[in-house]
Amino acid sequence: MRAILILAGVLLAFIALVLGAGYVWYLNATGGEAADALEAEYMTASDRFVEVSGARVRVREEGPTDGEVIILIHGFSFSLESWDGWAERLSEDYRVIRYDLLGHGLTGPDPQERYAPQARAEFLAELMDALDIERASLAGSSLGGTIAWRFAAAFPDRVDHLILVDPGVFPFNEVGDTPVEPPAAIQAFLQLAPEAGVRQSLAFSYADPTAVSEARVQTIIDMMRREGNGDAFIAHIRQFTMPDPSALLAQITAPTLILWGGRDLLIPASHGPRVAAAIANSQLIVYDDLAHAAHEDDPERTVADVLTFLETSE
Numbered sequence: 001m002r003a004i005l006i007l008a009g010v011l012l013a014f015i016a017l018v019l020g021a022g023y024v025w026y027l028n029a030t031g032g033e034a035a036d037a038l039e040a041e042y043m044t045a046s047d048r049f050v051e052v053s054g055a056r057v058r059v060r061e062e063g064p065t066d067g068e069v070i071i072l073i074h075g076f077s078f079s080l081e082s083w084d085g086w087a088e089r090l091s092e093d094y095r096v097i098r099y100d101l102l103g104h105g106l107t108g109p110d111p112q113e114r115y116a117p118q119a120r121a122e123f124l125a126e127l128m129d130a131l132d133i134e135r136a137s138l139a140g141s142s143l144g145g146t147i148a149w150r151f152a153a154a155f156p157d158r159v160d161h162l163i164l165v166d167p168g169v170f171p172f173n174e175v176g177d178t179p180v181e182p183p184a185a186i187q188a189f190l191q192l193a194p195e196a197g198v199r200q201s202l203a204f205s206y207a208d209p210t211a212v213s214e215a216r217v218q219t220i221i222d223m224m225r226r227e228g229n230g231d232a233f234i235a236h237i238r239q240f241t242m243p244d245p246s247a248l249l250a251q252i253t254a255p256t257l258i259l260w261g262g263r264d265l266l267i268p269a270s271h272g273p274r275v276a277a278a279i280a281n282s283q284l285i286v287y288d289d290l291a292h293a294a295h296e297d298d299p300e301r302t303v304a305d306v307l308t309f310l311e312t313s314e
Contacts, residue, residue: 035108060087073144074141076143082141086299099127105229115236135160138159161310162256165295179237207291249275260286260287
């Protein structure tokens with residue numbers, strides 16, 4: 001993580017120099033884009049806010065209400081829109097539930113700052129309780145994958161299937177038992193989400209950043225700029241650790257599908273076989289042409305593999 005943060009910091013430091021002074025003053029003065037304006041723009045008929053242990057969480061439910069439940073968990077600095085491609089297909093047969101993580105999207109900052117990976121997994125249990133869901137299949141991308149596998153280890157009786165997309169599992173880029181302090185340039189980027197910087201950062205997540213639609217780019221920018229999210233991103237990094245997961249991974253009993261983009265610049269695909277070897281009853285698929293956000297790079301191909309897995313695994 002430190003290597004990536006430093007590399008990105010060099011890039012974003014330059015971008016920060018060319019930000020308009022008026023725009024910087026505006027965001028600093030307001031603390032970000034107003035939540036109510038973003039809610040008016042992005043909330044859909046399938047969305048609602050759910051009160052969970054002191055937090056107001058944006059949840060989206062689609063598909064048959066009596067279908068088997070699958071919960072989709074997005075990655076760091078993204079929002080539930082990251083799963084649009086998968087949700088469109090999965091909701092034909094499954095009750096699909098997505099939510100904005102604490103400190104992300106329209107959920108916004110957590111008053112209790114429960115941003116550490118295990119705290120996020122435990123919060124997922126509370127969210128499921130609030131939605132009256134005893135068991136579900138889980139799919140998580142990147143940070144969402146970290147939350148998903150930690151939940152599966154802590155609550156094995158509540159997970160039917162586990163799907164991990166380029167997840168954070170083993171220590172990487174010098175993140176281990178202790179957090180890494182984000183450089184000043186990264187903190188500025190996370191608090192301001194300048195358009196030029198966000199567009200540059202897409203190269204870390206997508207195989208072909210130019211293929212990302214303008215609407216998708218704008219959604220990423222808007223959700224990052226939601227008031228309070230920038231500070232929450234920084235608080236998250238300051239709590240984020242990746243200690244040796246071996247003992248926890250051994251507690252996972254759910255059939256597991258691991259998907260990895262071979263062109264992942266954030267968490268190398270070489271981690272895939274290690275994760276597969278550590279989780280019993282797991283299988284690994286590596287897509288040589290996809291990157292960190294493999295589920296967004298090619299939602300049709302990746303969700304087809306997920307459907308096969310859900311239909312055939314036990």
